[in-house]
Amino acid sequence: MMGLSAASLSGAGSALAQADEGTVIAAKFGALESVRQISLSTDGSKIAYVAPQGDGGARLMVVDLAGDGVPKAVLAQRPGPETLRSCSWATATRLVCRNTTVYDYGGYLLPISRLFALDSDGGNVQRVSAGTGSDTLGSVALTGGSVIDWAAVPGKPGRILVTRFFVPQQASQVGIKRDVTGFGVEEVDVTSLSRHTVERPVAEASEYISDGHGNVRIMGVQPIDGNGDRRGQVTYSFRQPGSREWQSLSKVRLDASGREDGFNPLAIDAARNVVYGWQALNGAQALYTMALDGSGKQELVLARDGVDVDGLIQIGRDQRVVGASYATDRRMVEFFDPALKKLGAGLGKALPGQPSVAFMDASDDGKLLLLASSDVDPGTFYRYDPATRQLAPLLPVRAELAGVTMGTMKSVTYPAADGTMIPAYLTLPPGSSGKNLPAIVMPHGGPSSRDEWGFDWLVQFFAVRGYAVLQPNFRGSAGYGSDWYQRNGFRSWRTAIGDVNDAGRWLTAQGIAAPGKLGIVGWSYGGYAALQSSVLDPELFKAIVAVAPVTDLQRLRVDSSKLGRDFIGEGPQVTEGSPAQNAGRIKAPVLLFHGDHDVNVDIAQSRIMEDKLRGAGKAVTLVTFPGLDHQLLSAAARTRVLAESDAFLRKAMGF
Template sequence: MSSFVRPVCSALALVVASLAVPSQAKTATDIPLEAYGDLPTVEDIALSPDGTKRASIRNFKGTLRLIVMDDKDNVLANASAGTSKVRSVRWADDSTILVTNTATVSLGPYFAASKYELTGTIIVPLNIDQKPELVFSNRRNIADTTRGAYGIRRIGGRTVGYFGGIALDTGIGGAQFRHGRTTLYAVELPDNRAHQAARAPAEDHYRDWLIDAAGNVAITLDINNTNGKWIIENAQGQELARGVDPTGDMGLICFGQDGATIIYSVRDDDEVDHWYEVPLAGGQATEFLPDIAIERLYIDPASNKLLGYRKNDESGETVMFDPLAQSALKRIFAAFPNRNVRLIDWTEGFRKVVLRTDGNGDSGTWYLVDVTNRRADPIGYERPAIWGENVGPISRVEYTATDGLELDGVLTLPPGHEARNLPIVVLPHGGPRAADEVGFDWWAQAFASRGYAVFQPNFRGSTGRGDALRNASYGEWGRKMQTDISDGLAELVKRGIADPKRACIVGASYGGYAALAGVTLQHGLYRCSVAVAPVADIDMFFDNRMYETGRSHMARNSWREELGDPKHYDEVSPRKHAAEADAPVMLIHGKDDTVVPYRQSVVMADALKDAGKPYELVTLKGEDHWLSRSETRQQMLEAAMVFVQKHNPAD
């Protein structure tokens, strides 16, 4: 392998192994937009349980491939991942790989939605005598789609995977859905022999399960979708906990550290999330880590026991309950200062781990860390054409909303430009239950490479900043959530960073709604708006959600809580205010969007046309809500960039 010249600091005394240096253009503007809009060259990497092999999903010019290598970097497999959308890769055992993908499908006129995003799990044996196949594909009475993965266990020398499935009735007319509710199946791998492990819930009920280390269904959660009543029972049918949650915001998490307890989450009447721990044998539930904000948990895949957690604060500290694991990870993370570091995968005892880093100067790097031999091997670059000084500087900006709420956002500056009086693209995130962090964002970096400052505000409703901020968004679509965004722009103007006369607003999903609201519900702020997969009519969106969920009472309560009183939806629907648009609008939407229907953009375009307002509608054929395909993602980025440059030139 060739020389690798970007050293990692020696806090762990790791030896950084060699890997080809990412290419660098002279300036960021020399880098083609496709380098930003393409899918990353590395999608996912997983370690085999024994740590001797790694499987990865790689993007080669828009085609995804499964690459399997041993610890000597010998290629054991190099196969096409197909035309579907690959979401993850993991190991079932040391010789069997599971690839999760999704596809947008139409199920016919008898289903509530015109299209669904269905998940499939592909079994890939390293044994060349066995062919890859979908879980359940050899069973006529189970649909070949998986609804959730509940763990992999070794039982009597066999590997067994637990997956949710949909039971079918077979007859002369062919296979038909029995009822559509999830049944739990145990599947012997890699042979793909399935048998029922737990029955499906009753009508209008939802179920979740925890599988213990021996492969037993140890815990069952049952939720009544009609009234929100829920109950948790152990394998003996003994009640461990019960309650009522009208919005369905509760669920099973995992087993406790020693496997003798379980952890579950509940949202209280004040919309604050609490985690509780209760003994498997029954007893008093106690609140789990009540004073610690947690971003994610680390769970042992072989037993579903809790190993540790990552704090949801500025430190981002990873905490492991085992002292040896904690010591090892602390030294590993210290070896990558000033970068966002994520623990992706690990072997038992954390002897080997896979990390992903990004941030200033780093467009996404994957490392294999061998703790025993004290070395870190970079094993993949997500965007090798974008590196070092060509990554626009990224920083956090704190500001205060008009009503005094403390907020923050992420500022990306154009490489090589002084942070003074810059044209700006305001880029609110989707969700809205999400957040932007100080890291490499391909969309923000693309605009920065063309001379724009980019601001990504974490408005009320954003996650990772406490329950109070998250819950402050209820009923505030188009209101305080919207002014939070423009308050962030005002802060950058106040600091002299942004030119208030050269601002555009761009976003996707909820961010697309905010982009439309920025020029219809607000005025005098933006020179243009680019809305990707936006909600344009809230009343239509709400009705669509209700229809697709079968008028679920829990779904109704949840969306009413989020969106507020339906009688006010027209007040904050951009479609209803199209005649008030004060800047050109570009709408971009995938035809296969199963989250926000394509029709949302069509009706917005019609409203703008009827009002005589300038607009463009770009249709992405075969694309979903998440811009999962390389070609159409690049189409979106190219169209958005041309539109912004036309209406808000950077020079």
């Protein structure tokens, strides 16, 4: 690994060496994952994976594990607005893929998704999503649907259930208008593309859940108000086995802060005739089952005090539920399948570095696709064959980072101003003493999210470059129950941002951060937190890097649905909580990055921030990326973000 500390370099030649080293390392970490998404064929003999290309395109790669084992590109996507997101096996020889793009509708950027199918050699490409056709009456189906059942007809591979948004059409045969609008479900043959409706569209339907054997058993209905906005309540109905009659199951209410109340169904176990779902227990989210026999009987499956159980583990074409997970200082998995529980524990101990093991997919005959990774290892995919008990390595997640020594991530706590202990993760440069370092506070996005132990390309880049990085799970973060979540990171921004600033003060008080060498870096809500932190305390951070940040809460309200407006709140806290409206208080130089096809956070948010800072006479730079979305899925763009952020922080901190 190339790794010289700033203190060991001096003079113009040393500065150039640092710049060159930074560019090389930025390119390694800026490279996109070698594998964006991966799946195992139904017979376990092949894998298919989406491999992003550095210029923004992507390739679908197929590997014949029973043959030469060499990855072959069967589909290539050119750079542009379209993004190949995923490809999964419908049969042993045919795949169904999802593609997304962004549509500019009079200045509003709308995400559009479509499904298509192709053979494993790349031939016979056909569209699976229903076309709206020339007879559509004034409506556009933004979603091309999603696969809710990969085995729609048992014993007949290639029949899938796909949701469809039906739009009004003109019946050309008789010349009359047909007002059929809403979500329904179709059965589609992925080879012949024959299709028929199995669930007629319901105007306010928002969700369907199948039992993994071709039977739609649950429907969610979310009312729509006069402005076309979804309301904050979903009513779920279910069917008993063999019945077509809907019966009441549960109601889930979404409060203004974004927390749910009620039983939220997730996945059906047809053999037991129950549905798994989330429900609150003692202020935290727990996993329950509810009987689908009309009794409404519930059983607690998994709960942990003060922690949300928030991960359901499903594998195989029937999406069998095999476990659930939650995160404390590390993600913990509880397997319901005894064989997988034993296997997961054994592999975690046997593999180098004792990594976390996640089961990703399963073939019909029980072969398993898994990922082993850790804080210092981006991960490797493996195939496990239970018949031979052989574990075969397949692909690294990030090939460019092979041989790079990473910084260990450890769990810490620090005191907030009111004495509350805030959980966080501290990553130090490899081989560092942990004292007198340039340091970064890195608040997470969301805000309804949290940081977890594991590999993080952004954190590790800065650690390898010599920074200490602290990731606070401030109050307003998800995963720690309703009391910790408060009213979310926007409505409760004073508490959330106060906790973020206290993270910086702790780094200094502990002697980890060298005097005057403390910066803050964030993406999305993390970018908002980075900017707003200096509104609360202009003297704390010496430099601010914000990627795709929210900067004006009122503008965000205007651009949001009613649920979004409720989530943000209203009143003086909206103006006071907007860094763009308080730009005059910010003293540190600001570096902004934003893609102009961002449908999560409009690029106008960064442009407003730039204008307000310039108007206040502040130092600011905005770097825009044409055609890129919120994630900046381009190696060139990410490399630029890393290299320029590093150079910016070094200059501002004087090292």
